[in-house]
Amino acid sequence: MAYVKNIFDTNFIQYASYVIRDRAIPELTDGLKPVQRRILHTLIESDDGKYHKVANIVGQCMKYHPHGDASIYSALVVLANKELFIDKQGNFGNLYTGDGASAPRYIECRLRPIARDILYNPKITNYVPSYDGRNREPVVFRAKLPLVLMLGADGIAVGMSTTIMSHNIKEVIEAERKCLKGEKFKLYPDFPTGGLIDVSGYEDGLGKIITRAKMDTSDDKKIVITELPYGSNTETLMDSIEKAARSGKIKISSINDYTADRVNIEIKLPRGVYTKDIVDALYAFTDCEKSISCNLLVIKDNMPVRMTVTQVIEYHAKQLIGILKDELEVEKDEQLDKLHARTLERIFVEERIYKKIEQMKTAASVMKAVLDGFKPFRKELLRDVTTDDVDRLLKIPIRRISLYDINKNRDEVKAINARLKEIEKLLGHLTDYALSWLDGILAKMDAKAVKRKTTVTNISTVDAKTVVKRDIPVKYDAKTGYLGTGVYGGDEKIRITPFDRVLFVRQSGIYTITEAPEKVFVGPGLWYCGLADKESLAAVLFTIIYRDPDTRYLFIKRCRIGGYIMNRDYFFTPDGMELLHIDTRKNFTFTVRYIKKPRIKKLSENFKAGSFEEKGLRAKGIRLAAREAESLAVAGVVEDN
Numbered sequence: 001m002a003y004v005k006n007i008f009d010t011n012f013i014q015y016a017s018y019v020i021r022d023r024a025i026p027e028l029t030d031g032l033k034p035v036q037r038r039i040l041h042t043l044i045e046s047d048d049g050k051y052h053k054v055a056n057i058v059g060q061c062m063k064y065h066p067h068g069d070a071s072i073y074s075a076l077v078v079l080a081n082k083e084l085f086i087d088k089q090g091n092f093g094n095l096y097t098g099d100g101a102s103a104p105r106y107i108e109c110r111l112r113p114i115a116r117d118i119l120y121n122p123k124i125t126n127y128v129p130s131y132d133g134r135n136r137e138p139v140v141f142r143a144k145l146p147l148v149l150m151l152g153a154d155g156i157a158v159g160m161s162t163t164i165m166s167h168n169i170k171e172v173i174e175a176e177r178k179c180l181k182g183e184k185f186k187l188y189p190d191f192p193t194g195g196l197i198d199v200s201g202y203e204d205g206l207g208k209i210i211t212r213a214k215m216d217t218s219d220d221k222k223i224v225i226t227e228l229p230y231g232s233n234t235e236t237l238m239d240s241i242e243k244a245a246r247s248g249k250i251k252i253s254s255i256n257d258y259t260a261d262r263v264n265i266e267i268k269l270p271r272g273v274y275t276k277d278i279v280d281a282l283y284a285f286t287d288c289e290k291s292i293s294c295n296l297l298v299i300k301d302n303m304p305v306r307m308t309v310t311q312v313i314e315y316h317a318k319q320l321i322g323i324l325k326d327e328l329e330v331e332k333d334e335q336l337d338k339l340h341a342r343t344l345e346r347i348f349v350e351e352r353i354y355k356k357i358e359q360m361k362t363a364a365s366v367m368k369a370v371l372d373g374f375k376p377f378r379k380e381l382l383r384d385v386t387t388d389d390v391d392r393l394l395k396i397p398i399r400r401i402s403l404y405d406i407n408k409n410r411d412e413v414k415a416i417n418a419r420l421k422e423i424e425k426l427l428g429h430l431t432d433y434a435l436s437w438l439d440g441i442l443a444k445m446d447a448k449a450v451k452r453k454t455t456v457t458n459i460s461t462v463d464a465k466t467v468v469k470r471d472i473p474v475k476y477d478a479k480t481g482y483l484g485t486g487v488y489g490g491d492e493k494i495r496i497t498p499f500d501r502v503l504f505v506r507q508s509g510i511y512t513i514t515e516a517p518e519k520v521f522v523g524p525g526l527w528y529c530g531l532a533d534k535e536s537l538a539a540v541l542f543t544i545i546y547r548d549p550d551t552r553y554l555f556i557k558r559c560r561i562g563g564y565i566m567n568r569d570y571f572f573t574p575d576g577m578e579l580l581h582i583d584t585r586k587n588f589t590f591t592v593r594y595i596k597k598p599r600i601k602k603l604s605e606n607f608k609a610g611s612f613e614e615k616g617l618r619a620k621g622i623r624l625a626a627r628e629a630e631s632l633a634v635a636g637v638v639e640d641n
């Protein structure tokens with residue numbers, strides 16, 4: 001048993017760590033989950049400017065992703081529908097209607113050039129072997145933009161989850177520009193389905209948002225939904241509206257979906273119902289309004305970390321400068337290598353060093369002759385001549401040596417020196433360089449793609465209890481003993497809303513408080529049925545008359561119901577007592593008839609309920625008389641004097 005427990009504990013920790021780091025939570029550096037990173041890596045490797053069958057990309061990606069084709073295909077479709085890195089062709093589904101994409105053999109995709117600008121820099125990217133050791137894949141892309149905010153993410157791992165809202169690309173870039181310049185900035189979500197959002201509780205990515213559908217209410221008898229709230233599609237939205245209509249929370253005559261490339265859900269209203277009467281109810285009872293909690297959880301330095309939107313922008317502003325610096329340093333080294341090579345080549349040809357190898361018999365003597373030939377020109381060189389340099393020089397064809405153009409070499413050296421000077425200038429002004437790079441990347445993007453789709457506004461949340469009308473009848477059928485909104489025969493007791501609680505008192509004196517009952521069995525008799533909200537309970541004064549079966553003495557108790565537990569049975573009378581009457585009138589008269597006994601002339605007595613004081617619910621009743629009661633007769637209301 002200890003062995004099994006040890007295996008379980010060890011494996012669970014490994015599994016939890018794997019799911020958190022390598023499956024569900026995006027990496028801060030490039031904003032991608034592993035499957036997304038592997039898809040983009042595959043597209044970069046396959047990129048030839050032409051479209052590829054998605055099935056082929058999925059198959060090639062399986063070299064890097066060990067979890068099967070289904071997960072790769074679904075992740076590719078989601079990533080393509082972000083409209084950022086992948087150019088798609090064919091049916092990739094519909095974000096508005098929720099329709100799925102076609103099979104991978106029927107649709108095509110290719111990499112957009114902007115993906116290389118933002119992600120691809122292999123000279124400064126760390127690569128590791130794939131899971132089977134046959135290929136190499138990036139640990140993370142060194143992304144120049146905060147993709148975790150641009151793409152958004154959802155993921156559930158062991159003991160934690162992430163919900164990151166997507167943000168507008170242009171606004172993210174502008175926020176990063178302001179961060180680089182030391183200015184303040186604010187960033188709010190933007191969704192491809194549009195809609196309205198209230199960001200007053202966003203708390204920089206760690207709070208919540210309220211999102212609503214956008215409606216055209218210009219027609220008094222028709223509502224047209226033109227934009228969807230985040231997390232909904234036309235199918236789920238219509239289902240929620242139809243469900244609310246069936247339960248009586250809203251009244252509509254029909255609902256139709258005419259959505260194609262734009263959302264168009266048409267709701268027609270019945271006679272006597274107008275647009276102004278139903279809009280608030282749609283927000284209160286359907287998915288036309290949703291509250292979504294945010295949790296910006298990412299993998300940073302190989303550990304899950306909660307961050308704010310501002311912290312992500314600040315991190316990526318520094319990362320952008322670091323990436324640009326590393327790229328410039330790499331290019332500087334390459335330019336210096338080119339300058340060194342051009343200088344070696346010029347000296348090798350102009351000074352006829354190649355002539356010195358004609359009489360050499362061995363490779364070692366050839367190498368020595370070339371190295372010795374460069375010694376007089378050491379001051380002209382950037383660094384010492386290596387054996388690799390000599391090998392490269394010895395591979396120059398004779399034809400190229402004989403046709404050597406000194407002017408062309410000088411032009412190339414001049415261009416290299418100019419670029420080196422420019423690189424040094426950029427290295428000295430990295431912030432300005434980063435700002436210009438951001439301007440350049442924004443200019444490459446489609447104006448339509450960077451336009452904000454979701455409108456930020458102030459939303460006053462609709463309280464469902466204030467919108468709904470109390471028009472659902474609760475009926476009691478004495479023949480069957482059932483009470484509730486689903487009882488169709490019998491007498492109507494009260495009208496309620498779906499949010500009301502109901503108090504009912506059975507013939508036995510047992511009372512229960514429940515949510516709006518659909519159909520509950522209460523037995524052959526019902527003393528009382530009413531609302532059980534705080535005000536209603538406080539307004540009802542119960543008068544209970546009961547008899548002790550041993551002494552046959554009568555007792556009266558007047559009380560109100562205070563605290564309670566839902567769906568629990570309570571008794572008005574003490575244990576073993578016989579309930580005779582329950583009344584909710586403030587004042588009434590009743591007559592007690594006593595058992596006949598010798599020398600007793602008074603056989604009945606009248607009482608006024610109002611003459612007895614109110615007591616607590618758990619208190620015992622007041623004895624009416626020290627005489628055995630035979631029966632009880634209750635009369636009408638007595639007016640208070």
